[in-house]
Amino acid sequence: MAILEYKCPNCGAAIVFDATTQKMTCPHCGSSFDVAQLQNASEPGAEPQTSEAIDWGYKGTDWAAGEQAGMLVYTCSSCGGEVVADQTVGATKCPFCDNPLVVGSQFSGTLRPDVVIPFKYDKDAAVKALANHYKGKRLLPKVFADQNHLDEVKGVYVPFWLFTADAHARVEYEATRVRMWSDSDNNYTETQYFHVVREGQIGFDNIPVDGSSQADDTMMESLEPFRYADAVPFQTAYLSGYLANKYDVDAAASVDRANVRIWNTAAEAFRDTVQGYATVVPVHTDIRPLSRSVQYALLPVWLLNTSWQGKNYQFAMNGQTGKLIGDLPADNKAMALWIVGLFLAVGAVLVVLWLLISTYALGGVG
């Protein structure tokens, strides 16, 4: 079976993509090469082919002949996730659920990614970011950082659909202005009612929705934003040294999430144009996408699986921006002590303050 492996032109050893230098680097002789330069030298020159159409007008591109050669697919025995990796990775555990991966088979099928954002942060940076994530958290159990066992740190290219759309919006509001005044007999409140209409367009670029059922959607949204200025046309060389998750949720199935976000944001943006009123209530909202397109992208994510007291904790770091997220356990006992302590402390200060006020300002109340 052919293995996707880039050989160092100098020493012949297997070379990997280095996130720090953004180059292919040889761990043996230290040589480094541009990805494009190496890709041209080692890949067949076939042009991508158009596959059958998918929903939302996305055509997608097929893999070039031989491009998938050497890429192995590992299947998770627990969550069923499929991970693509080359031989250099030696994947043994699922990056999403930390269960063993079944030995891979030849990768085939699915569409070829359009773009990829290469990793800018390496594994050490991810481990360091996790350590920083523990800092400044008063209610994190003190032993968590010490006893928490870092089981697995994997760099994963997570499949995302990037939706670009223009939306047409027409929103009607009932708005009010309130004026109050008084004379010697009455207080008056005047309410003026207005019918407000806002209609127009708003455009969105590259709203990401992850195409992996294994990747936690909320977690992936928490990692945003990604900066697409760094996105480059996909080349398999970028996968070297990392895992790549195969998409198993297609663009058509992902578009609903993008539509929700488009709807919410357009509604907010148009609402912001209605100013000068005491109340503004939308009574009719019609927001619909017009022109739209979708891209298939691989975005860099470090997944860090840890365990503590028999429970797994997963953290994720945006491999491009370094933003690390992940929920931490709370020390409920410490929280209860803080509540009681703060109540007593603040109460004591207020009692002293009250006694001072009552003595000197109110003439000795109580």
Next chain:
Amino acid sequence: MKARLLAVSLLAIMLAFLCPSAHAQTQRVFDAEGLLTAAQQADLEAKLDDISARHDFDLVVATVTSMNGKEQRVFAADYYEAKGFGADGAILAVSATTRDWGFAATGFGLTAFTDSGQEVLYDSFLSDLSDDRFYDAFVAFADACDKFLTAAEDGDPITGDSSTSGGGYNPGGYETDSPYTGYQPSYPGYQPNYPYGGGDSMSDDEKATITAGGYTVGGGVAAVVAAAVPLSWRRKLRSVRPNTTAREYVRSGSMRLDVQADDFIRRSVIATPIPKMDDDNRHHDSFMGGSSFGGGGFGGGSFSSSSGGSFTGGGGKF
């Protein structure tokens, strides 16, 4: 961040209690009607300045051609606020044209000028006012305020019935035709009759109510702080949140408004009658009716200025 905001707020509240009221103005006599000579105005100004400085309390006198149809004490309070005086102060506003007078006090004035004490205060200047001896009336007003403030600072605000309170206050020979005997212009001093050295204008029940209220509010504040701060720390442990908007992905300059209409549909006006302070008026009217000055009077109770400030005071015709 929230904890810091909370701390700053508490600090601001504490400072608000501790800071003395500022004297935002130096002019304290506003003689729009020209009732005072220049010399009288200067003398009165000096007197008010002296009293204001000693008591850290803005004392103001104003003459106006009209009170704009407002209740006299409300007009006086609004005038005081409009001139930008401090949180603690009092004003006597007089219109010789309409024969109206209004008194309003705020801040420490709420303590110094008790409801029954105000009757004493008014009696000190109303006879001069009714005889058009305006300068004398204003001087009498200033002197009386000086004594009221001194008494209140000593913990024993002057009340109309001080002579019967048994608090050691000796009203002495105050001799006028007025129907009360509780006020002595030369304040003779005070012997404290309870541990905090305060006055006897507040009953034990009132003190107990205020104390209970203070502890309830304090307990509530302590509970809110004690719960809010750890909860904000707990929220810090959560960093996985759904992103339901796409603000970061709005194409720059892509938003375009084709229709922008704001059409007026209708209006409604609700009139709410302002409650009249009938009880207070009856009380004061009774006093005023028994005096030699005649005319209706207002006051003896707390009220709000047009902007919502808390005042006490009264007013009427002279």
